[in-house]
Each structure stands twice: as C-alpha cells, then as structure tokens.
Amino acid sequence: MHSFRKPSAETVRKFLDAQARLDFTYSPVGATADPFPPPSFRLNHTRERIGTGREAFERAKTALRRWDQFRIGWAEIQPADAPIREGEVVAIVARRLGVWWVNACRVIYVIDEDDPAEPRARFGFAYGTLPDHVGSGEERFLVDWDAETDAVFYDVRAYSRPNLILARLGYPYMRRSQRRFGFESVAAMARSMAAQGMATPTK
Template identity: 30%
Template sequence: MELLELHRYESKKLNFIFFVQHNKEMVFLCWARPSPQEQKSCIDRSGAFNYDAKYRGATAKPLSCLKEDKELSHEGFALNHARVLVGSGIEAYEKGKNALQAWRHFGLNWAFVDPKTPVQNGAKFCVCVKEFLPWVMMPLKVVYVDEKSTKQSKASFCFGSGTLQGHLLAGEERFSIELDENDQVWYEILSFSKPAHVLSFIGYPYVMLRQKYFSHQSTNAVLKHLNPLQS
C-alpha cells in the first residue's frame, strides 16, 4: 500500500485536513459541516478532470449506449443507474427541473451541495458527504447542461458533472428530469465511476453501496419537493 502523507490547513475561518499520496492524489476532509469558504478552498486546491477526456460528456448518452461501451467497462468503470416515477404533468416537470437547479436532490442531512452553485457549463462545486467522523469534500465540474424535447419525451432537463483531482472517484454523473409522452415525470441518475484514490479502492464495495443509498435518498428528496403535502 502506498504511504499517505497528512497535511493540515487551519485558520480562523478554515479548518480542514487533506491526505496526499506520493503521486499527488488528494482527498479533502473537514471535521465539521463544510462552510462555503472551506468548499471554495477545496475547489481552489483541486486539479483538472481526473478521468480521460474521451469519456467527457458520455453520461449524456442513454444507459443502453454506456452498457454497450466495452472500453468503458474494460477500463474499470462501473455503472450506477436509477430511474423513478416522481409525478405527472407539466407542473410536476417544472418543479422537478427547479429542484435540480436548486440542488434539492442533494438536500440530505448527510450530503449536500451549496444551493447557490449555478447549474451551468463549467461551474465547479463540492459534494460534501458525512462519513463517520469527518465530512468528505469532493470537487466536480459541470460538463454539460441540456434541455430539449424528443419523440420519446415532451420535455427533459439534465446536467452532467465530471470528477476533478481530489475526488475519491473518477467518472461522471448525470441528473435528469423528464416529462414523457404519457405525461409521466421521471427522475433519473446515471453515472460511471471507478476508484481514484487508495482509500476508495480499499473501500469500493462500501462506496458502491453508498451510491445506491444516495440514489434512494435523492429520489425521496425530489419526491418531497414535488409533493410537500405527502411528505
């Protein structure tokens, strides 16, 4: 196992630590719920995308295309997918779209994104996740934002984000809301990822379980936003 070096940054406004491997891979940890300043510091210290440019924007494709991509699986990426019916009608679709734009799908007590983060191409942000004692801050960058109508759907809104250096995983994730031809509204999560740090490599089975758990919790958060009286 590669030796991990521990670095600590501390001031009156910031108090977080980060591990650095000898190959410069990092993971950002924070003892308390990360403040906007701490998230900004994490983003400033993160690097470029940590996955190959040829896969940039791949989550914009349908699930079937990613399943058929042998190169993706050959390079060790695993798929995670969830698609759940959350309502019906144009009003529910617009509420779902607003939920994604306001990061309501991350409105959890153990995971969040700063709701002021703009959902626009090129925006950088942190996904903050509570894991045991510390919080983990994982930097990403929005790769694409798309809203359209097709033969299969009356309207759809989605955006995809790619992992940056300093993230525990390497890969990309898409969140989408769709109003189909039957006026049903669907919330979908699609991602591909693989370990990008020795810590995630060791605990990858746990990481995959957490991805499934997040999908379930995120769906509940969207449902709560669309149907507040039923929550």
C-alpha cells in the first residue's frame, strides 16, 4: 500500500487485519537461519559490534523488543508496541521518494538463547513478507554476546527480491535502501542503548 500522505493508525490497523489472513509470498520460510539465501534471492548482511559485556547485551535485547532499530527517521514499525512473538503481524511504514509505503510482515521465529553454561547468548527474531509488501523475502534481527571476548554484536541478515511491479522497476534503488537501513539501524541501536544509560564504545 502506498500514498502521498502518512497513513493514520486506523488505516494501518485495517491494512494489517486484512494482511493477517494471507500467507507468505516466498519459500522457504525460515531460511534466514541458514548462512546462504535461497536461489534467486539477494542477500544483505550487516554485522557490527555495539557494546561490551552482559549489561550491553541486556540493553540491546531491550532495544530489539521495542523495535528501536527502526527509529531511523524515514521508517517505523506499527503498531509501535507490537510484541516480539511468532505469528505477530506488523507494518513497516516508510517514506521514500516523497511517497509513504506500508509493507506487511509476519514474525516467523524468535531466538532466545541464554544458558549460563554456554559461552554465547543470543536474542532476536525474523519476519517474512506478506502479499502487500514491495519486496518478497525475509529479514532477521539478532544481538549476540560472546562471553569469551565479552563483545556484543548486532546482526541484520535479509534476503529479498522484488514483489510489486514498482519494486521490479526500481530494484536498484530498493537494494540501496536496504543497505542504508542496515547501517542506520546500527546507529539506532547504539542510540537506544545510550539512552538506556550506557554509552557504547567507539569503533
């Protein structure tokens, strides 16, 4: 869905109610858990260190739960308080080239691994595209803490291909926007962690 005005919360709610009854636009669903994308999809991958230690990991988890990685100025998640759980349907509302785009996704899986006996802790989730989305594919957001090095990383892995006709015509621009989102979401995560009371290390 697209318009020249930012859609109201009610418009987005009705949009999501309709999309929630529909199926994913691609297969295999859940492939972001694998290191390589399926054939015919393009991979985008951003991985950056965003902190050190258990406290940084906890703050990064909080940031993901609040969808703070989308606080980048030109995109947002609606509803803003959507819980991170399997089956949850959300809208990515973004303004590009003077047009507001509303894209529907459904959370596929949630990762929550934090066993004190293990040297690594991870938290994150992936969502996949529903029919009214400019692209087709899947995106995973993950924070992980390596207890041995004490480093906390933020990792965004996505595979996609164009879905709607406009996306096919403007696919190079779509790819640039996806790469830009990856880098800007790193900065958004760092801002969220700092706002929670902890400065993140500089690279």
